Amino acid sequence: MFVEIFIFTMNISISTAHNVNIDYTSAGVLDRILATLIDGAFQFGLLMLGLMFIGFLNTVSTPTWFFVILTIIIASYHLFCEVVFNGRSLGKYTMRIQVVKLNGKKLTFWDCMLRWVFRLVDISISSGAVAVISIIASKQMQRLGDMAAGTTVIKLDKEVTLKQISEFETPEEYQVVFQQAALLSDKDIKIIKDVLREVHKNNNYTLLAPLSKKIKEVTGIETSMIPLEFVETILKDHSHLANN
Numbered sequence: 001m002f003v004e005i006f007i008f009t010m011n012i013s014i015s016t017a018h019n020v021n022i023d024y025t026s027a028g029v030l031d032r033i034l035a036t037l038i039d040g041a042f043q044f045g046l047l048m049l050g051l052m053f054i055g056f057l058n059t060v061s062t063p064t065w066f067f068v069i070l071t072i073i074i075a076s077y078h079l080f081c082e083v084v085f086n087g088r089s090l091g092k093y094t095m096r097i098q099v100v101k102l103n104g105k106k107l108t109f110w111d112c113m114l115r116w117v118f119r120l121v122d123i124s125i126s127s128g129a130v131a132v133i134s135i136i137a138s139k140q141m142q143r144l145g146d147m148a149a150g151t152t153v154i155k156l157d158k159e160v161t162l163k164q165i166s167e168f169e170t171p172e173e174y175q176v177v178f179q180q181a182a183l184l185s186d187k188d189i190k191i192i193k194d195v196l197r198e199v200h201k202n203n204n205y206t207l208l209a210p211l212s213k214k215i216k217e218v219t220g221i222e223t224s225m226i227p228l229e230f231v232e233t234i235l236k237d238h239s240h241l242a243n244n
Helices: 002-007 029-056 064-075 077-084 090-095 109-125 129-137 144-149 162-166 179-183 186-202 205-219 227-243
Strands: 011-015 021-026 097-101 151-155
Touching: 021 151, 029 064, 029 077, 029 090, 029 097, 029 129, 064 077, 077 109, 090 097, 097 109, 109 129, 109 144, 129 144, 144 151, 179 205, 179 227, 186 205, 186 227, 205 227
Parallel strands: none
Antiparallel strands: 011 021, 097 151
């Protein structure tokens, strides 16, 4: 029973500004604890390296400024990582989890700041007890910092590579061709990408016609665009609508 609670996850649906619902699997309590332990080990390593450096200094008294800098670096580790690496620290990267906004928008500095400030209560003072209790009790698997920032932590799909994620990313000035792409669910998009991957892998372009027909049936789109161009456009449109 104890183990089941800590590996428990749930599906979280995140709505974007264009009402595109994207389903994610929440990060389990155990994943988040292990990520925190990994980060803690890294911070401890930084502390040891700093103290070793002080030991090599040929001075009578240890410089106060060095202690101040070292303390700031270690204390701001989580804030720095989540801001710079889009919601991921070394521990989160290792455990394949990431902080995301529940409204589908990009994580901001202030979101990360709120999570960092509440970390003092969630984790530091309570040794993680408050965080564990709030994550288990919350419908969106959130600790107090997540609730304040409107964020949660999700488990990343191991099968998704960086190339697959960025393949259909679009610039901000991109003009959506088919607004109906927003009608496609996250599961629909995954199927479309899987089929398109199969097409390119085996040069089996006969799969494109029925795929294109099915997309048109679901979305009500009418176009004379050739199947390959149509499918790739749909994926770009959906990506742009989901991320802007």
